Amino acid sequence: MQTMTTPRAPRSGCLTLNASYEPLVILPVQRAVRLVLDGRAELVEAHGTRVIRSAGREMPLPAVIRLVRFVYVPRRMRRGVTNTILFARDGYTCAYCGRHRDALRSREHLTRDHVLPQSRFARRAEANTWENCVTACSTCNNRKADRLPHEAGMTLRVVPAEPHFVHLEWKVRRLTALQRKYVTQFFGADVADAL
Template identity: 90%
Template sequence: MPTMTTARATRRGCLTLNASYEPLVMLPVQRAVRLVMDGRAELVEAHGTRVVRSAGREVPLPAVIRLVRFVYVPRRMRRGVTNTILFARDGYACAYCGRPRDALRSREFLTRDHVLPQSRFARRAEANTWDNCVTACSTCNHRKADRTPQEAGMALRLVPAEPHFVHLEWSVRRLTALQRKYVAQFFGTDVADAL
């Protein structure tokens, strides 16, 4: 019988590393097992002592695998602003009052705020850039309304900028401490600590 910790870890998936040990993606554990059994990946770390058995083989339940062949991944990808990654970038706190999500009152919630209001752009899509969007609680967003922070007498607590691609990829993933170690080893502890 698996422990609760092992069961929770397997629901999170398996961290897949490139042949260079660069973290690539989280895969379902079943897919990771198939890659290991097919010889297209090797086991790096296992979830406890649990194993998966086939007719002629036994493989430990993978937590981290490494692809045998290198997969080229372009790094110049640009992702549009999504609330999920925006909120993670801003630490799930209001960029104006600084209150975190768990400190908001019952009818308050986190929203996307445009530093320079959408009405000042010829096309609304031009307003949705990483350097023009911040996380704001609904109260601050309503108070600011269709004005700039200066016009509303409000100060930003951060400088909005496009997050590092590592944050775009890993900030919303649920990594175990073991899996987080590999992200930190490849990209540096300062990048991993900001996740």
């Protein structure tokens, strides 16, 4: 087996498309190269003129690959609430004061707030739903404490809802303009705008 030397891989990795051109996942470049070499994927787009070399072979550095065989992916991807996706869903903005994370003071940070406090549920896990969780800055979350927003004299600026499965997967990913083009082509411009 030949070993190939990989130039410094882009931080965004390699976008992997299903055989139907549906964007599936961002893979490390080394894994994408292995899939192409094994014949399980084909190169669709390369990172400019960058190449990977071995003693007897040279290939373009993959930016986008497509699987040769179709992989079934269930449409309904219900996932639990995570802060990473929650913050991305809410645009890294406090649902109460409207400040973006870039506008927070040095000791402030984004937190998860339960619109209906956890203490009002029989089981705490029931409180962690997309419809009950919003992004809040630490100041607003402390001010609201264990109360409903109107009890604390606060107004909720958004209506929390479960994000579309595409947003769950792609909103938190670092895509290059080239990779974003494939997500847009498959899912539509409105999804790309939301990303």
